[in-house]
Structures are given as C-alpha cells and as structure tokens.
Amino acid sequence: MKKTLEIKNLSYSFGDNHILKDINIYVKENEMVAIVGSSGVGKSTLFNLIAGVLKKQSGEITIDGSDDYIGKVAYMLQKDLLFEHKTIINNVILPLIIAKIDKKVALEEGRKILKQFNLEKYADKYPKQLSGGMRQRVALIRTYMFKRNIFLLDEAFSALDAITKKELHKWYLNLKKEFNLTTLLITHDIEEAIFLSDRIYILANKPGEIIKEIKIEINPNEDIDVQRLFYKKEILNIMNIE
Numbered sequence: 640m641k642k643t644l645e646i647k648n649l650s651y652s653f654g655d656n657h658i659l660k661d662i663n664i665y666v667k668e669n670e671m672v673a674i675v676g677s678s679g680v681g682k683s684t685l686f687n688l689i690a691g692v693l694k695k696q697s698g699e700i701t702i703d704g705s706d707d708y709i710g711k712v713a714y715m716l717q718k719d720l721l722f723e724h725k726t727i728i729n730n731v732i733l734p735l736i737i738a739k740i741d742k743k744v745a746l747e748e749g750r751k752i753l754k755q756f757n758l759e760k761y762a763d764k765y766p767k768q769l770s771g772g773m774r775q776r777v778a779l780i781r782t783y784m785f786k787r788n789i790f791l792l793d794e795a796f797s798a799l800d801a802i803t804k805k806e807l808h809k810w811y812l813n814l815k816k817e818f819n820l821t822t823l824l825i826t827h828d829i830e831e832a833i834f835l836s837d838r839i840y841i842l843a844n845k846p847g848e849i850i851k852e853i854k855i856e857i858n859p860n861e862d863i864d865v866q867r868l869f870y871k872k873e874i875l876n877i878m879n880i881e
C-alpha cells in the first residue's frame with residue numbers, strides 16, 4: 640500500500656534547543672499510526688512541522704509522494720474549537736464554505752453526514768448544548784469535511800472522561816472504516832495508542848528521537864485484553880516507566 644505521509648531525517652531546534660533528531664516515520668494509506676511519548680519530548684513540535692505551522696529546517700516531509708505538503712493535512716487538537724455562536728450544522732459545513740461551495744449544497748452534505756453518524760438531532764443546536772463527547776464527534780466530522788489526505792490528531796481524546804473516551808475510540812474506528820481515513824495520532828496515552836493503532840512509534844530522549852516501532856497485531860481468537868496488556872508492558876518497558 641502506498642505511503643500517504645513519509646518523513647525522512649527530520650530534525651528541529653528552537654534556537655540552541657534541539658527538539659527533534661533524525662525522525663524517520665511513515666503512515667500508509669488507511670493506516671492508523673500513533674506517536675507515543677512523554678511530556679515535552681517534541682510531539683506537538685513534530686505535529687506542527689507536518690501541519691506546516693512550523694517551518695521545516697532539515698529533512699524531508701512528503702504527502703502522497705509530493706514535497707508540497709503544506710495544507711494537505713486536516714488536524715484536530717484536544718480543544719474542539721467549535722464556534723459557539725454557530726449551530727452544529729453550520730460548524731460542520733464550515734470547511735465547505737471556506738472551499739467556496741454553495742451553501743445549499745454544503746448544508747445538504749452536512750445533514751447527510753450528520754445523519755450517517757446519528758447526530759442529525761443536534762444539527763440545529765449550539766455547541767454549548769452538547770456533551771464533551773458529542774462536541775468532539777462533531778469536531779471530528781468537521782475535520783473530515785476538509786477532505787484532506789491525512790488526519791492528524793494531537794491528544795484529540797485527552798480531555799474526555801474515561802467512559803466517553805472509550806466510546807469515542809470505537810466511534811472513531813467506525814469513522815475510519817467508513818471513510819478510509821489515514822490517521823497520525825499523537826498521544827501520551829499508551830492504552831489509547833494500542834486500542835486505535837496499527838503501528839506505534841515511541842518518541843523519547845532529548846532531543847526527541849524514534850527509539851522503537853511496534854506493530855500491533857491482535858489475534859481475535861485469543862484474549863484481546865491480555866494481548867493489549869502485553870503490548871502495554873512492552874511499551875512501558877521501552878519507555879522505562881514502571
């Protein structure tokens with residue numbers, strides 16, 4: 640399968656402060672890949688480089704084989720950034736309006752997608768009338784509406800309580816399947832990374848480097864929780880966390 644995102648020998652410094660060193664990672668089409676690392680290791684810096692928020696200093700970033708990578712990703716952060724004064728439907732269609740699509744057509748598409756995900760009853764409500772989990776679903780659908788090659792999720796589920804988070808993880812896997820999403824997830828939550836991802840990169844040290852790549856292969860005929868626990872132990876071990 641082709642590589643949607645490929646990063647080669649990417650390094651980055653803020654002045655004399657070396658943050659990232661020789662990062663080599665890739666995400667294949669329809670794949671969900673996580674970058675796991677402790678606080679301050681450079682996860683958001685890497686994310687900002689891919690999104691084009693920070694200017695690349697050295698190394699390569701390509702999306703679908705092209706080094707013209709700026710503006711090719713759809714990204715979502717922990718805070719949902721919904722517009723409080725706009726209804727849910729108007730929040731969802733915002734990417735289409737920005738792309739200058741006729742409002743009537745945009746509204747039709749927005750309602751269709753809300754219906755598809757059983758969110759149509761919220762269409763005319765305002766964000767403050769929704770729970771945290773529902774807001775995050777709306778924000779994820781809005782991110783999808785940008786129709787970019789790859790989704791970058793930076794701690795997108797971190798602000799949610801444990802139960803809502805688990806529900807949203809399952810929901811996201813559905814969204815991924817339905818729309819063939821390609822996702823790079825940045826998280827410090829190891830269990831989240833194991834549940835959602837096909838592969839995990841561990842970012843550690845200072846400057847931050849990829850110290851390990853782990854393929855998550857769950858055998859459905861054996862106890863799934865036990866297999867996930869083994870992966871968790873392996874990752875904690877690598878990260879030197881007891």
Ligand SMILES: Nc1ncnc2c1ncn2[C@@H]1O[C@H](COP(=O)(O)OP(=O)(O)OP(=O)(O)O)[C@@H](O)[C@H]1O
Binds near residue numbers: 653677685
């Ligand atoms: N704009 C900036 N100018 C200077 N240093 C910065 C800037 N942004 C981040 N840093 C530094 O870069 C390092 C990595 O920060 P970054 O936010 O990428 O880490 P992170 O892994 O995302 O952490 P967290 O999980 O806490 O968000 C930190 O030491 C931080 O102080």
